[in-house]
Amino acid sequence: MEIATEKKEKGAVVRPSGRIDTAAAPALEQELSKLIGEGTRKITLDFKNVPYISSGGLRVLLATAKKLRGDGDSFSLCSLNPEVTKILTLAGFNTIFSIYPSEREALATW
Amino acid sequence: MPRGDEPIAHGCWHEIPGVEGARFWPFLRKVDNVSSNTYLVRSGSLTLVIDPGALPDQAREIAAALSPTAEIAPRSILVILTHAHVDHFRSLIDYPYFRNNPSLCVAVHETGARAVATADTNLTQAALLGQTLQMVEVALPLFAGPTARVPCGTGIRLVTGERSLRDGTVIPEQVLNTEDSCDVFLYPAPGHSPDSICIRIGSYLFIGDLLFAAGMGVAGMSGWNRDDLVRSIGHILALLQEGSITHCFPGHGKVLTCEEAVRVLESVKRDAATLDGIEELNSSRATETALYAEGLMDEVEELFTIIAARLLYVSHVLDELDEAGEADAIKKLIDTDRLDELMTDFHRFSAEHRAGGKADIQLALKAGQIVGKLDRMFAQQDLALVLDPEYVRRAGRLLCDYTTVLRGFRQPRMLRKTAPATMVAGLIGSLNQSGERNEDLIGSADNPAAFTRALIRKIARSPAFDDVTCACTEDSCTCTAEIDAAILGDVILAVLEDLAGAGCREISVRVATGGRGISITIASPFGMPVPYDLRKRFLQDECARAGGTLAWLTDAEPASVRIDLPSPDL
Numbered sequence: 001m002e003i004a005t006e007k008k009e010k011g012a013v014v015r016p017s018g019r020i021d022t023a024a025a026p027a028l029e030q031e032l033s034k035l036i037g038e039g040t041r042k043i044t045l046d047f048k049n050v051p052y053i054s055s056g057g058l059r060v061l062l063a064t065a066k067k068l069r070g071d072g073d074s075f076s077l078c079s080l081n082p083e084v085t086k087i088l089t090l091a092g093f094n095t096i097f098s099i100y101p102s103e104r105e106a107l108a109t110w
Numbered sequence: 111m112p113r114g115d116e117p118i119a120h121g122c123w124h125e126i127p128g129v130e131g132a133r134f135w136p137f138l139r140k141v142d143n144v145s146s147n148t149y150l151v152r153s154g155s156l157t158l159v160i161d162p163g164a165l166p167d168q169a170r171e172i173a174a175a176l177s178p179t180a181e182i183a184p185r186s187i188l189v190i191l192t193h194a195h196v197d198h199f200r201s202l203i204d205y206p207y208f209r210n211n212p213s214l215c216v217a218v219h220e221t222g223a224r225a226v227a228t229a230d231t232n233l234t235q236a237a238l239l240g241q242t243l244q245m246v247e248v249a250l251p252l253f254a255g256p257t258a259r260v261p262c263g264t265g266i267r268l269v270t271g272e273r274s275l276r277d278g279t280v281i282p283e284q285v286l287n288t289e290d291s292c293d294v295f296l297y298p299a300p301g302h303s304p305d306s307i308c309i310r311i312g313s314y315l316f317i318g319d320l321l322f323a324a325g326m327g328v329a330g331m332s333g334w335n336r337d338d339l340v341r342s343i344g345h346i347l348a349l350l351q352e353g354s355i356t357h358c359f360p361g362h363g364k365v366l367t368c369e370e371a372v373r374v375l376e377s378v379k380r381d382a383a384t385l386d387g388i389e390e391l392n393s394s395r396a397t398e399t400a401l402y403a404e405g406l407m408d409e410v411e412e413l414f415t416i417i418a419a420r421l422l423y424v425s426h427v428l429d430e431l432d433e434a435g436e437a438d439a440i441k442k443l444i445d446t447d448r449l450d451e452l453m454t455d456f457h458r459f460s461a462e463h464r465a466g467g468k469a470d471i472q473l474a475l476k477a478g479q480i481v482g483k484l485d486r487m488f489a490q491q492d493l494a495l496v497l498d499p500e501y502v503r504r505a506g507r508l509l510c511d512y513t514t515v516l517r518g519f520r521q522p523r524m525l526r527k528t529a530p531a532t533m534v535a536g537l538i539g540s541l542n543q544s545g546e547r548n549e550d551l552i553g554s555a556d557n558p559a560a561f562t563r564a565l566i567r568k569i570a571r572s573p574a575f576d577d578v579t580c581a582c583t584e585d586s587c588t589c590t591a592e593i594d595a596a597i598l599g600d601v602i603l604a605v606l607e608d609l610a611g612a613g614c615r616e617i618s619v620r621v622a623t624g625g626r627g628i629s630i631t632i633a634s635p636f637g638m639p640v641p642y643d644l645r646k647r648f649l650q651d652e653c654a655r656a657g658g659t660l661a662w663l664t665d666a667e668p669a670s671v672r673i674d675l676p677s678p679d680l
Contacts, residue, residue, distance in 0.1 A: 019457075022450035054453070055418035055446040062426050082639055086611025087412070090574055091419030096426065 003031050010110045011042025011074065013103060017049035020057030029060040036064070041073045044106040048079040058093065065096060074098075078106040118357070118365045121171065127356065129153065129292040129312035135175050137168055141322070141363040143239065143472065146198040148172055149359055151311055154290030155265060159189045160309060160316050161361060162208060164200030173207040186264045187214045188250070188286075190294075192318030192361055193306040194222030196236045196243065203244045215249035215261050217286075219298065222305030223251035232332040233303070237393045240469035252284060252307060253298055265289060273297075279348040299346060301339025301382075303331070308346055313356040320346060321360050321374050324381035327475040330391035330518040336382055343379045347372060388518030393470070399515060400470035403477035404460065405648030406512050409604075411453050413505045414484065418446045420497055420570060427569045436562055440496060445487055456480050478516040485509045495563075496570050500540070504600050523594040523655050530628050530675055531582035531621040533595050537602060538580035538619055574610035575617075582621040589628050591657060591675040598656035598673070601649055605632050605671045612639040626680050630673040638662065638669035 001018035012035050016028055035043060043064070047053075053061075061077070068075040076098040080088065088094050100106040118124060118136060126132040132153040139147055145164040150157070150172065162172060176187065189208070191199050202208045202216065218226065222233070226246040231237040249261040250268070260266045265288040273283040273295075284296040295310040302323035309316040322328045323339050349355065350372050358371035366374065389395060421440055428437035456476060463473040488509065494502045514522050554560035602619070609617050614634035621630050640662045641649070653660035658675040 019454075021454050022447045023454060054415055054450045055422055056450045058419050058422055059446070062422065082612055083412075085613065086607065087415055087419055089611045089613065090416045090572060090607060092423040092572060093419065096423070 001027060003027060005031060005035070007040070008107070011044070012040045013044045013046055013107070015046040015049065019052045019054075020050055020060075021052070021054040022056035025054075025056045025060045028057065029063065032060065032064045036067050041068060041070070042110050043068060043074070044076045044078055044103065044110075046079050046103050046106075047077055047081070047084055048103075050084060051081060053084050053087065058088075058091070061093070061097065074110055076100060076106045076109065078103050121175075123152075123175075126151070126153075126292075126312040126314055128354075132292045132312060134311070134314070136359065136365070137163070137171060138364065139163075139168070139362065143197055143327075143475070145200070146192075146195075146319075146361045147359070147363070149316060150175055151294075153292040153311075154288055155186070156288045156291035156294075157187045158294065159187060159214075161192055161198040161318075162189055162201040162205075164197050164204075166201075166205060169201040169205035169207060172201075173205070186266075187211070188264070188266065189214060189216045190309065191216070191218040191222060191305075192309065192316060193303040194218050194225045194234055195303060195319070196234045196239060196241060198318075198361060199226065199234075199246065200241070202246050215264060216246060217250035217252055218248055219305035219307050220251040220254035220258070222303070223248035223254070225305070232392065233305075235331055238331065238391065238396055238469070238471050240393070252296055253282065273349075275348045275352060277348050277351065279345060281345045281349070297345065297349065299342040301335055301337075301342045302328070303333045304335070304338070305333075306342070308349075310349075310355065313354055314359060315346075315350070315355045315357070315371075316359045317346065317361070317371070319361040321366075321371075321378060322362065324378045324385060326478050326513070326516040326518075327391070327471060329382070329385050330388045330395075332390060332392055334391070336385050336388075339382050340379055343375050343382070347375055347379075350375075385518060389520070391471075391518060396469070396471040396474055399474040400463070400477075401647075402515060402521070402651070403474050403512065405644055405651065406508055407453075407456055407460075407477050407480070408644050409648055410481070410484065410505065410508050411456075413501065413508070414444075414449055414453075417493065417497060417501060417505060418444050418449055420501075420572070421493075422446070424496065424566060424570045428566070431565075433562070433565075436566065440566065443489060443492055443496065448487060449484070452480050452483055474516060477512065481509050481512045481516075485513070496566055498570070498572065500603065504603065507596070507600070521655055523597060523657075525592045525594055525657055527590045528593050528595050529588065529590050530593060530598070530630060531586045531589070533593075533599065534602065534619055534621050534630060535580050535582060537599050538575075538578055541575040541578060541603075541606070575606060577615055578606060578610075578617045578619065580619045580621075583623065586621045586623045586628055589623055589677045589679045591628055591677045593657040593675060594655065597652055598658065598675075601653045601656060601660065601673070602630065602632070604649055608639050608641060609634050612637065614639070623677070623680060627674050627676045628680075630675070631670050632672075633666075633668045633670035635668055638664065638671065640664060 001024035004015045006013045065075050078100040120138040123133050123135045126134050135150040137148040146161045148163045149160040225233040229243040229245045231243050236243040260268050269285045271283050272280050274280050282298055286294040297308045299306045299308045302319045306318050350368050355368050358366045425437040425441040459476045462468045490502055490506050554564045614636035617634045619632050650660045658673045661672050663670050663672055
């Protein structure tokens with residue numbers, strides 16, 4: 001899995017590419033922790049190029065959501081493919097994360 | 111020198127207990143269908159290569175161990191096959207040392223001799239493994255009757271007779287030797303293949319693939335015969351019970367003591383007895399099983415991911431409610447890291463298969479290995495206490511079905527005369543009502559343990575199917591069809607999940623009669639996701655197994671999924 005991060009004025013957009021499973025999850029966790037450690041409080045994960053997320057990957061998302069729930073913080077997901085949408089919805093994660101159809105719509109909430 | 115319980119080291123010369131001057135050298139591999147173990151034996155002027163295997167590195171090591179500069183002087187070498195499966199002898203074709211060696215001759219049971227001499231890809235399993243084959247000349251066919259001749263100039267003698275065992279069993283026996291060698295005893299052991307033999311030298315018995323003969327992906331291979339197998343195991347057990355054999359050397363995997371071999375063979379005999387009516391495992395069956403494995407593993411991965419994710423969700427909510435202990439216990443119900451590892455392993459293997467690097471049978475067996483591991487880590491009863499039991503049951507059924515198929519049986523189904531309208535209404539009703547009701551939660555408030563259990567079930571309940579409605583036309587209610595209600599229910603659930611998972615609401619399920627059958631139509635005004643080809647094919651095959659046909663009607667208004675079931679009542 002590759003990760004591209006774009007820092008913006010108010011926060012950062014993180015774009016992972018590839019399956020997010022137990023093997024790939026630590027790299028994503030490291031990237032997200034680094035951003036939060038640097039003081040980034042608004043993060044959008046663009047899942048346009050993520051074909052699948054395992055429960056190991058979801059654990060990283062939950063941990064990040066926990067870190068970003070202060071006033072003015074934002075953590076959102078966007079551009080999910082149907083398979084990832086289905087897993088998040090059926091598992092109930094759509095009630096925990098803010099999910100948007102596109103990056104533009106996600107950034108509009110910052 | 112190994113005596114009884116001493117380990118027998120790979121790639122080293124050992125003395126064979128009970129036979130003066132006889133030495134042996136084992137090349138031991140992990141169990142797979144790529145290449146067998148190899149055993150070299152040296153006694154006087156006789157050098158045996160039992161099963162040269164199929165890998166270049168293995169052949170190189172064997173050649174080095176046999177080279178004149180190594181332990182032994184140049185002499186005639188007899189390659190003897192425990193049976194003519196290609197993983198036991200491919201090096202004879204591929205590796206120059208064996209292919210072009212004038213001082214080497216091959217011995218194999220006469221049935222196997224015919225198979226290798228005619229490059230029979232079925233009996234040798236080359237077709238099953240997606241391999242081509244070249245002919246191999248056999249100088250010494252074993253158990254070939256009185257007309258069989260030993261090759262000239264080798265000094266090898268072969269005497270045919272019988273051995274009477276203490277329990278009254280009489281088994282055919284050939285004794286092979288040279289003037290200055292020990293005796294090598296050969297016993298036919300058909301079943302795994304018609305040409306299987308066991309080879310006894312001193313207190314060692316080389317047993318080929320007898321231990322694996324009832325295993326998944328092995329039983330049913332071309333030439334396999336259950337009755338012969340049961341009889342052969344009986345003979346070998348009787349031989350082991352004579353007391354003079356200390357170790358058994360299988361065609362794959364680790365060396366067993368006599369006691370261990372008896373235990374395993376008794377278990378193989380029991381397993382073989384359950385394999386009545388299995389289908390032949392040939393290349394077309396392997397292709398069919400691999401296709402089934404691909405679709406099933408995709409479905410299994412999704413189901414297990416949803417189950418693990420749902421547990422993670424419940425655990426997260428409990429954690430938020432300061433129920434850290436309960437949250438932790440829920441999280442531990444499934445080992446998500448292990449689950450991920452297994453699925454990643456299968457994806458890697460599957461990609462190699464798609465690239466042509468793995469045969470269909472290997473993919474089918476890999477799926478079987480993963481399914482077995484998932485089954486062992488899948489605590490169905492505990493999970494069903496937390497999650498929707500239908501999810502858990504469905505995952506369990508998929509694992510069980512695949513194991514059945516890999517054992518050689520047809521995909522199981524139980525077609526029964528059922529009223530589909532009643533069955534569908536019941537299914538939707540249970541989806542709408544599953545989980546803990548508010549009144550149950552309130553009712554248990556004064557009992558902390560009961561309240562926690564109720565709370566967990568309340569949190570675990572997915573609201574995804576809350577607005578699914580079901581309508582049945584009046585005439586459909588009494589119509590019956592021959593269906594497997596459990597499988598059909600799972601197909602309907604899978605379609606509903608596709609819809610709910612895509613965020614479609616107001617899902618309707620309508621059962622009606624028309625033409626000569628009953629139709630079940632699933633639709634939502636919010637759209638109808640069409641799954642990718644692999645999942646589509648899997649669900650269509652499952653629906654066919656349940657007694658119906660499944661189609662995505664994307665041009666209909668609204669777009670829908672339709673299941674048609676023929677009805678004898680119409």
